[in-house]
Amino acid sequence: MKPATEGAKGYRRLIPSLTALVEFEAVARLSSFTLAANELGVTQAAVSRQVRFLEESLNVRLFHRLHRAIKLTSEGEALYSVVADSMRRIAGVFDRLSDGSAQQELVLATTAAFSHFRVLPNLPQLKRLEPQLALRLTTSMFTADLRHNEVDLAVRFGNGKWRDGTSSLLFDEEVFPVCSPEWLARNGLLQSIDDLTMTQLIDSDSTSEGWMDWETWFQAVGVRPPRLHYSLRCSLYTDAIQAAQHGHGVALGWRRLLGDLLESRQLVRVTDASVKVSDSYFVVVPHGRTITPTTSTVIDWLRADVQPT
Structure with a gap:
C-alpha cells in the first residue's frame, strides 16, 4: 500500500488547483463569470484567469464563449458533473459535522401539486424507512435546469427525456x-x-x-x-x-x-x-449525483402506492 503522502502528491499532480475547480463550478452552475465572481467575492478577471488556467492545464476548452452568454462544452459538462457532485458531498459532510447532527438532508424538487397530494400525506412512512433523513422540499410551477439547483432528486411529468439528469419511471397517469x-x-x-x-x-x-x-x-x-x-x-x-x-x-x-x-x-x-395520458411521472437524478441507498429508498417510496397513517 502506498503511503498517504504519496497519494496526496498524486492528487496535487493531477489536480493543478482546487481554487480553479471551485471557481469553475460556480461559473458552470450560474452560467456567468460575473455572477460567479459576485458569489465568490472576487473579481470577474480573477475568475476568468482561474478558468483559463484550468483550460490550459487540461488542454481543452471548458466553455463556449458566445456573444452574451457562455455554454459548457462536452468536456466542460463532463468535468462539471464530477466536480459539482464532489463539492455537494463534501459540503454535506461539513454541514453535518459542524452542527453535530447525524441527520442526512435530501433535497426533493416537485411541483406544488405533487408535493401537496403525494409527498406530504405519506411522510410518516418515509420517516419510518429513513429515521435520520431530513427532507427538504422545493417546488416550482415549471421545470428548472437541475445543473443550476442544489437538488438531489426531482419528480417530473413528461416523456422521461431530459438532458440534465437520468430519469426513471415512477408511474403512468x-x-x-x-x-x-x-x-x-x-x-x-x-x-x-x-x-x-x-x-x-x-x-x-x-x-x-x-x-x-x-x-x-x-x-x-x-x-x-x-x-x-x-x-x-x-x-x-x-x-x-x-x-x-x-x-x-x-x-x-x-x-x-x-x-x-x-x-x-x-x-x-x-x-x-x-x-x-401519454406522459408519465419520472424521478430524475441530476448528472454527477451518486445514487446512495437512502436515495434508492426515497425513489421506492415515491413509486409506492402508500396510504397516510
Whole structure:
C-alpha cells in the first residue's frame, strides 16, 4: 500500500488547483463569470484567469464563449458533473459535522401539486424507512435546469427525456372528472359527457408540458363542446381541487395525485369516462449525483402506492 503522502502528491499532480475547480463550478452552475465572481467575492478577471488556467492545464476548452452568454462544452459538462457532485458531498459532510447532527438532508424538487397530494400525506412512512433523513422540499410551477439547483432528486411529468439528469419511471397517469359527494348529491348523476359540458367546471392553468385542461380532455374523449361553463378558474391545481372539495363544481382529477382523496371519498368520480395520458411521472437524478441507498429508498417510496397513517 502506498503511503498517504504519496497519494496526496498524486492528487496535487493531477489536480493543478482546487481554487480553479471551485471557481469553475460556480461559473458552470450560474452560467456567468460575473455572477460567479459576485458569489465568490472576487473579481470577474480573477475568475476568468482561474478558468483559463484550468483550460490550459487540461488542454481543452471548458466553455463556449458566445456573444452574451457562455455554454459548457462536452468536456466542460463532463468535468462539471464530477466536480459539482464532489463539492455537494463534501459540503454535506461539513454541514453535518459542524452542527453535530447525524441527520442526512435530501433535497426533493416537485411541483406544488405533487408535493401537496403525494409527498406530504405519506411522510410518516418515509420517516419510518429513513429515521435520520431530513427532507427538504422545493417546488416550482415549471421545470428548472437541475445543473443550476442544489437538488438531489426531482419528480417530473413528461416523456422521461431530459438532458440534465437520468430519469426513471415512477408511474403512468389517467385523468377523469371529480367532485365532492355533496355536489353530486345536489346535482345528481350526469347521464352523458354532453351533460358534463353544460355543468359547473373548475379549471386550472397548465404548469408543465402535457398537463391537461378541460378543452383538451373533452377533445380526447371525442367531444367538442361549443362553449364550456366555468364556475371557477385557478392558477394552481391545488386550489382547483380544494374548490371541488368544497362543492364549487367539477374538476379534472389526476388519479395518481388524488388517490387518498378518492379512497376516503372526499372526492368522487362524476363519470366513468377517463383519459390515459401519454406522459408519465419520472424521478430524475441530476448528472454527477451518486445514487446512495437512502436515495434508492426515497425513489421506492415515491413509486409506492402508500396510504397516510
